Amino acid sequence: MWEASPPPEEDWGDDANRAWPVKRVVDEYVDAFGVKKYEIKWDDWSRPDGTNTTWEEALIGNEELIAEWEARQAGKRSTLAKKSLSLPVAPMPDQLWQEDRTVELSRAYEEKLREARRRNIRKTYENWDKVKRIGPAARDTSGDDGDDHDEDEDMDDAVSERSQRPRRSLTSEDMSRDGRIRPGAGPRPPQTGRPDRTPSPPHASESDVAEELSCNSVPLSRLIRGKRPVTPPATSRVASRSLAVIARPTKVLPKRAARHSSELSSPSRSRRDQRKALQEEWRQAVVRAGAASVRIVNEVNSDKTPPIPDGFRYIERQYARAPDVPQSAEALNCLVMCECDDICTDAGACQCQDPSDIINDFEEREFAYDHERHFRFNVPPGVDVIECNKTCTCPRLCPNRVAQLPRDVPLEIFRTADRGWGVRATITVHKGKVIGIYTGELIRRDEADLRVDHRSYIFDLDMHEGPESEIDESQRFSVDSYAVGNWSRFLNHSCEPNLQVYPVVWDTIPEANQPYLAFVATQTIHARTELTIDYDPNATLRRKKGKSRAAARIPPGATACKCGANVCRGWVRV
Numbered sequence: 001m002w003e004a005s006p007p008p009e010e011d012w013g014d015d016a017n018r019a020w021p022v023k024r025v026v027d028e029y030v031d032a033f034g035v036k037k038y039e040i041k042w043d044d045w046s047r048p049d050g051t052n053t054t055w056e057e058a059l060i061g062n063e064e065l066i067a068e069w070e071a072r073q074a075g076k077r078s079t080l081a082k083k084s085l086s087l088p089v090a091p092m093p094d095q096l097w098q099e100d101r102t103v104e105l106s107r108a109y110e111e112k113l114r115e116a117r118r119r120n121i122r123k124t125y126e127n128w129d130k131v132k133r134i135g136p137a138a139r140d141t142s143g144d145d146g147d148d149h150d151e152d153e154d155m156d157d158a159v160s161e162r163s164q165r166p167r168r169s170l171t172s173e174d175m176s177r178d179g180r181i182r183p184g185a186g187p188r189p190p191q192t193g194r195p196d197r198t199p200s201p202p203h204a205s206e207s208d209v210a211e212e213l214s215c216n217s218v219p220l221s222r223l224i225r226g227k228r229p230v231t232p233p234a235t236s237r238v239a240s241r242s243l244a245v246i247a248r249p250t251k252v253l254p255k256r257a258a259r260h261s262s263e264l265s266s267p268s269r270s271r272r273d274q275r276k277a278l279q280e281e282w283r284q285a286v287v288r289a290g291a292a293s294v295r296i297v298n299e300v301n302s303d304k305t306p307p308i309p310d311g312f313r314y315i316e317r318q319y320a321r322a323p324d325v326p327q328s329a330e331a332l333n334c335l336v337m338c339e340c341d342d343i344c345t346d347a348g349a350c351q352c353q354d355p356s357d358i359i360n361d362f363e364e365r366e367f368a369y370d371h372e373r374h375f376r377f378n379v380p381p382g383v384d385v386i387e388c389n390k391t392c393t394c395p396r397l398c399p400n401r402v403a404q405l406p407r408d409v410p411l412e413i414f415r416t417a418d419r420g421w422g423v424r425a426t427i428t429v430h431k432g433k434v435i436g437i438y439t440g441e442l443i444r445r446d447e448a449d450l451r452v453d454h455r456s457y458i459f460d461l462d463m464h465e466g467p468e469s470e471i472d473e474s475q476r477f478s479v480d481s482y483a484v485g486n487w488s489r490f491l492n493h494s495c496e497p498n499l500q501v502y503p504v505v506w507d508t509i510p511e512a513n514q515p516y517l518a519f520v521a522t523q524t525i526h527a528r529t530e531l532t533i534d535y536d537p538n539a540t541l542r543r544k545k546g547k548s549r550a551a552a553r554i555p556p557g558a559t560a561c562k563c564g565a566n567v568c569r570g571w572v573r574v
């Protein structure tokens with residue numbers, strides 16, 4: 001608790017309006033309205049406490065003072081630049097490339113390279129490579145049999161792919177506002193004169209035609225938008241079941257995970273060893289993905305590990321696709337490329353946002369994130385956030401690449417007193433901070449319906465579905481995190497949650513109905529506060545609208561809610 005001291009007294013005497021001599025300008029800042037202010041050091045005036053500076057807005061008639069201040073600053077900057085050329089731009093060992101300090105570092109690095117080039121000095125800062133490749137560089141290859149896809153390589157691949165193959169994607173003109181593809185639209189050769197692009201041929205080549213067909217072959221039912229339900233994004237499926245009776249997963253797991261699972265379940269291993277092995281397996285998966293740590297902690301009872309099924313595979317930031325849900329080539333061909341010069345700052349001018357339905361009060365297109373990469377909560381229900389994709393020219397630290405980046409919030413999977421295991425962050429996160437994404441096995445909905453035992457861990461990707469939707473059954477998908485998943489499978493329900501879920505795409509188009517689900521903080525969440533979501537936002541909406549009066553009666557298929565919130569409706573569909 002503290003109280004601000006009173007401002008220091010200022011006494012300008014009776015002749016406050018006389019011309020007071022100024023010594024010099026000692027500081028400056030630009031206020032929230034863009035007005036520049038200068039801190040002035042006075043020559044023969046001071047407060048009783050000895051301080052003799054004040055902040056002044058206009059220095060009319062004293063332009064030479066400002067000129068002198070600016071010259072001094074320029075001198076300082078150039079001295080610093082000279083000095084800093086010899087300073088290493090080195091990341092800390094635990095530094096992740098998407099952190100703010102890495103962004104600052106990258107800017108310093110660019111500045112130094114520019115200065116070195118200007119002075120014709122051949123200078124390389126080898127340590128910078130570590131920032132760029134923090135995921136793969138930190139990879140622990142011991143025991144890695146190499147059959148896992150390196151999650152962090154995706155973006156790097158994308159960048160190199162971009163420079164190797166001619167870009168093929170829809171431009172803004174090909175997509176109309178409602179996201180439909182216009183007849184005759186299709187991928188075209190790039191039109192600007194950037195050095196790495198091939199000039200536009202007069203007629204479409206064979207490959208253009210092939211891609212055009214594949215892009216236009218996205219079934220129309222999947223391109224119909226504007227008929228989305230006004231419901232919150234995704235709903236967890238319904239079923240109450242005991243964790244003790246979890247059935248073994250039916251899917252054959254990849255070699256690597258199976259090996260670990262047999263190690264983990266070996267009767268010769270003590271429970272403590274099993275915990276260590278599991279923690280290490282997850283640590284490696286997290287490091288490979290370039291993400292912040294996930295620790296397993298239990299301060300409540302003697303359980304060493306959460307009750308995951310044998311062969312559980314931790315996968316931080318992508319779906320494990322079921323064999324009958326391959327990555328849609330059509331969707332990849334239909335990615336809209338933006339050509340922003342640097343980071344994307346104007347959604348209206350960023351071509352990949354053309355199909356986006358995020359519009360502000362002035363009917364202008366808006367990004368879902370602000371310049372600090374915080375979610376703006378401006379996404380209407382049923383609308384996917386469209387992040388910049390692998391064909392876009394912007395860098396990986398563009399503010400419109402957020403959910404696709406590795407998680408930078410360190411987490412703990414911790415034992416709760418009465419709801420099994422839960423998730424909490426070990427740092428305070430602020431409103432709008434995107435924590436990460438839900439991962440798991442991407443399966444068809446009809447398959448999800450059969451996995452009754454997994455229901456608590458299945459998220460339906462149903463944000464585009466509603467009574468009027470014409471989405472074909474074969475195009476409805478769900479994510480099952482029972483046997484494959486990440487920290488988010490441990491998120492518990494609260495009737496007053498501190499996270500919200502929103503659908504987001506970057507490696508597909510919204511019409512493919514396979515977005516990722518991202519979790520964003522809806523308020524400041526202090527370190528080690530449990531992170532929670534609402535498993536049944538529709539029920540909350542109905543309740544808010546007063547449609548469900550029998551709040552405390554537990555409906556069939558639901559279980560007693562133990563979220564402890566003041567507004568708890570008393571039951572939860574799990």
Ligand SMILES: C[S@@+](CC[C@H](N)C(=O)[O-])C[C@H]1O[C@@H](n2cnc3c(N)ncnc32)[C@H](O)[C@@H]1O
Nearest residue numbers: 419420421456489490491492493561562563574
């Ligand atoms: C997706 S899992 C969450 C992680 C789970 N606590 C665990 O230990 O694996 C969903 C299960 O957590 C429990 N659960 C989550 N939120 C709950 C709540 N508010 N009240 C009671 N049980 C809850 C239920 O057993 C539910 O089936």
